[in-house]
Amino acid sequence: MEQKQKSIAENVKDIMNSIPPNVNILAAAKTRTLNEVKEVIQAGVINIGYNYVQEAIPIIESVGVNAKWHMIGHLQRNKCKKAAYYFDMIETIDSWDLAQLLDRYCKELQKTMPVLIEINSGRESNKTGVLIEKVDALIDEMMELENIHIEGVMTMGPRFGNPEDARPYFRITREVFERIGSRNLPKINMNILSMGMSNSYQVAIEEGANLVRIGTKIFGGR
């Protein structure tokens, strides 16, 4: 007999039971329906992540304050203003240019936006994110911005079939996270280390992640 597919609520429960209590789940909701997103919130997931501003807007408008909305995809300059308005956190700041622009729009909205710095831990030239040796300079520049607030770092890392292969990339990201934290910079709270996806979140947690971004394992295959 074919095994019955588990519900979103059951998947969330399984994941919650398999991770330490200090680790938060973010549901990566790209391509999912409004009902699926409502279901995941009902199941107790507070953080919802989107890769595209345009895809997120109708869902955010419909669900609103019942969730925290995270931008987890590369943020384009021309989407920055809308992102400033709709999102609760931008996880993908990777340039001074983008940081300034977001800060300006947040100022107009009289809003302070929590952000994460995206680390290009795989050193892939086609990927977004800051190289580790450039992170400190970016953060130093960002110190003067008043309407965005650095709360941690995020990485994608290269995608592997075997999650163990991702471990070194999670580890170097954690090292960056701790090093910046130990600088004790004013106005910066290094609280959030966002890394790990459906196939790699356990390894990411072992390497210190406290926010894991999960899509497939919650919603099923796309």
Ligand SMILES: *Cc1c(COP(=O)(O)O)cnc(C)c1O
């Ligand atoms: C899609 C996505 C995830 C989740 O990936 P799954 O393998 O489906 O769990 C996490 N982070 C980002 C940035 C994504 O785009």
